[in-house]
Amino acid sequence: MLSRLAFGLLLSLHVLLVLSSTTNSSKSPFPPASPSLPSLLNDPSWALGVRLYKALRSDSSSVNTLFSPLLLASSLGALAESSVGKTADQIQDLLKTPSKTKRKVGDILSVALKSFVEANGTSFQMHTSSSVFTKQAPALSHTFTKQSHSRFRLQHQTLGKGDFKADLKQLHDWAKAVLSEKKGAPLEAEIKAKAGAMILANALHFKGLWERKLSEESTDHRTFLGKKYTKVIMMHRAGLYHFHEDIDNMVQVLEAPLWGGKASLILLMPFHVENLARLDKLLTLELLSKWLESTVVTSVAVSLPKANITSTLSLQVGAVLLAVYDSFLVDWCSFET
Known part of the structure; x- marks a missing residue:
């Protein structure tokens, strides 16, 4: 895998719903996070x-x-x-x-x-x-x-x-x-x-380009909380992803691979519906690096909005x-x- 490349996206909205169940990573067809991955620090x-x-x-x-x-x-x-x-x-x-x-x-x-x-x-x-x-x-x-x-x-x-x-x-x-x-x-x-x-x-x-695309056939409208509630089109899929839950800080970390494994999308999500003020205050490069190093392959159901x-x-x-x-x-x- 190439070095992870930073791509900043600041959102005042919660963009996905993630439900997870633990899977034995040793039996997964996907390898665990590479220990040779250069440190973000x-x-x-x-x-x-x-x-x-x-x-x-x-x-x-x-x-x-x-x-x-x-x-x-x-x-x-x-x-x-x-x-x-x-x-x-x-x-x-x-x-x-x-x-x-x-x-x-x-x-x-x-x-x-x-x-x-x-x-x-x-x-x-x-x-x-x-x-x-x-x-x-x-x-x-x-x-x-x-x-x-x-x-x-x-x-x-x-x-x-x-x-x-x-x-x-x-x-x-x-x-x-x-x-x-x-x-x-x-x-x-x-x-x-x-x-x-x-x-x-x-x-x-x-x-x-997704490694495995989200299903556009099963899209639906769901309530989305930003400065106000609104309806957005959501796409869904379930699969194996690198995933980590920081219980102490109540943050979920999901790394979704793109095609060919040369890039991935990293999502940081609070446990509960809230604005991002707490996560903004919490975020540091050291903590982000620790989160990514702690991810393991897990079965996850993901919903993402369809939008530009x-x-x-x-x-x-x-x-x-x-x-x-x-x-x-x-x-x-x-x-x-």
């Missing part, structure tokens, strides 16, 4: 993903948000390798991991990104791109553009001399081209890029704009074998 994308998740969820007005820590961390990694002084220190601080590792952060991210791209067409189908946009800034060095593209697939785009509306349109046009005309969520935040500004942009369309999820996220830091623009479209309703 040494992975800068997971570390960044959890920190960003908690920062976003600290805002009580936050809405459903989707982002890719791997793309974000890789783009920052490209900048870190070519930055000096305070800028380099700030970026490296963002990418730090709880555990010390002998490997350089840039090397870890470069290898993980390469594995992610090479798995395209196996466990999932995707369209993705990362770019650094500069506005009326000095020319980037040839060494930086060459190395950032070869190691982190980071391209370079220049913004025109127009106002923020022209900049926003250029970003949207770029994302639309990357997503192959797929309709993504609009970027609502204004991007006021002054002369010399740099914008990191990631765009991703992701369509997962789109999201954009804009982050701005400091007086000089350093924004990360994520335009994601995840096609959940057409997971297939």
Whole structure:
């Protein structure tokens, strides 16, 4: 199995109903969780993903948000390798991991990104791109553009001399081209890029392919609790999954494999119907790593909603704009074998 790749999904809704009964994992046709799986504590994308998740969820007005820590961390990694002084220190601080590792952060991210791209067409189908946009800034060095593209697939785009509306349109046009005309969520935040500004942009369309698909023939409508009760279409299946129940913290952890075993969907679920405030406060990278290492093969009945999820996220830091623009479209309703 490849290293688990962080893919952040922030939901204010409970998206599935899971009922479980213990199965002897030694008799299962699926192997137990690989003991050689690299620790999440040494992975800068997971570390960044959890920190960003908690920062976003600290805002009580936050809405459903989707982002890719791997793309974000890789783009920052490209900048870190070519930055000096305070800028380099700030970026490296963002990418730090709880555990010390002998490997350089840039090397870890470069290898993980390469594995992610090479798995395209196996466990999932995707369209993705990362770019650094500069506005009326000095020319980037040839060494930086060459190395950032070869190691982190980071391209370079220049913004025109127009106002923020022209900049926003250029970003949207770029994302639309990357997503192959797929309709993504609009970027609502204004991007006021002054002369010399740099914008990191990631765009991703992701369509997962189930190892064993959920039954669309047995769909039904069920009540779904978010800010209010609503009816959603649910798909169902029963099978063997890596599963763990943390009794003390009242959290269920389910890892559902995608086709070919090169990627999986990880779901964290409170025992009871509640908002996610308690789980948000509880979540740490160390605890998440412990949960995943504790999973065993178990017979589980799963229900998932049939839906498409789109999201954009804009982050701005400091007086000089350093924004990360994520335009994601995840096609959940057409997971297939």
